[in-house]
Amino acid sequence: MTKFKKSRLLYTWAFTRRKTTAAIDITNSCNLKCSHCYWWKEERPEELGDDAMVAFMKSLRAKGMTAAIIYGGEPMLRPKMCEAASKIFDHPLIFTNGTQGFTQINAEWILSLDGTKAVHDSIRGYGAHDCAVGNLRKAPRKPVVHTTITRQNRHNLEEFLDELAGLPIKGVGFSFYTPHRTGDDGSLFIPVDERDPILDELLRLRKKYWRILGLTTTMANQFRKDGEFSEWNSNEKCPVNKVCNCYNADGTLKPCTYGSDADCSRCGCASIPLYRAAIRHLDPLALFMIYRMVK
Ligand code: SF4
Ligand code: SF4
Numbered sequence: 001m002t003k004f005k006k007s008r009l010l011y012t013w014a015f016t017r018r019k020t021t022a023a024i025d026i027t028n029s030c031n032l033k034c035s036h037c038y039w040w041k042e043e044r045p046e047e048l049g050d051d052a053m054v055a056f057m058k059s060l061r062a063k064g065m066t067a068a069i070i071y072g073g074e075p076m077l078r079p080k081m082c083e084a085a086s087k088i089f090d091h092p093l094i095f096t097n098g099t100q101g102f103t104q105i106n107a108e109w110i111l112s113l114d115g116t117k118a119v120h121d122s123i124r125g126y127g128a129h130d131c132a133v134g135n136l137r138k139a140p141r142k143p144v145v146h147t148t149i150t151r152q153n154r155h156n157l158e159e160f161l162d163e164l165a166g167l168p169i170k171g172v173g174f175s176f177y178t179p180h181r182t183g184d185d186g187s188l189f190i191p192v193d194e195r196d197p198i199l200d201e202l203l204r205l206r207k208k209y210w211r212i213l214g215l216t217t218t219m220a221n222q223f224r225k226d227g228e229f230s231e232w233n234s235n236e237k238c239p240v241n242k243v244c245n246c247y248n249a250d251g252t253l254k255p256c257t258y259g260s261d262a263d264c265s266r267c268g269c270a271s272i273p274l275y276r277a278a279i280r281h282l283d284p285l286a287l288f289m290i291y292r293m294v295k
Contacts, residue, residue: 024070029074110146149175171211221273
C-alpha cells in the first residue's frame, strides 16, 4: 500500500498540476538563530493553537494534499503537532535542527547540518553540532541530512562528508543559500556564476562518498548558470510551486518556503534540481532519492 501511495504521489507530481503537497510552518518558535536564516529576521503572523492547527491540517488533507513538509521555526518545539501531522498526511516529512531529538512517529526526517563541529557551531551557535549529532545517533529512523552552502562552509565540504560517512543517515543533499531581495548584505551568498567549481567538487567527491552524496550530474546542471538554471529561477516557473502550497503558521499562504521576499533569481533550493532531474529528466538516481525520502 505504501509503495502504491508513493507511486501515486510521484505520478501526480509528474503528470498533473494538482497541489498535492503542503509546506507548513507549524510553529513560529525556534531555539537557534542561524546566520543564514531569514526566519528570525522577519515579523510573522501569530501561529494557530493546537486545535486550530489540527483542523487546518485536516482541511488540507481533505483537499487532496497527501504530502506535507513540516517546517518552522523548529517543528520539534511542537512535538504534538508533528505527531498529528504524521497521522493526518500520507507522506509527512519533518525538517529539524536536531536539537530537540527525534521521536518514534510515522514520518521521514530531514536534519539540517551545515558542516563539521566548528563550522556548524559558527553558523548555528555553540553546542548545536554535538546536540544534533548526539540525537541523530539515537534516532529511531535514519534522517536525510540537508546542508545549505554559504561562504561560511564552502571550503569544508570534504571534511564534512568524511564525518557524515560515519553517521547513521540515509544521505545528504545540498542547497545553495537563497538570499532575500532586500536587506541581504551579501556576506553569505555565493553568486550563481561561482557555483560551478563547488558543484564540480561535489561531483568529484561523489566518487568517494557515493553511498551518501545526493547529487547527480543532471541535478548539478539545474544549478549552473550555463546549465538549466534559467529554465526555473522565477516564482512563475518554480516547479515546486506548481505542486506545493506554502503556509504560514496562521494558515495563510506564502509564496515560498524561504519567505515572501526570497529572491528567485538567485534561488539555491535543493528540492528543485532534485525534482527536475527526477520528474523531467527521469534521472534514475534522483528518482531513487525522492522515493527514499518520501514516507
Ligand atoms: S534552526 Fe532553522 S528556523 Fe531555526 S534559526 Fe536555524 S535555520 Fe532558522
Ligand atoms: S525562491 Fe522559492 S519560489 Fe523562488 S524559485 Fe526558489 S523555491 Fe521557488
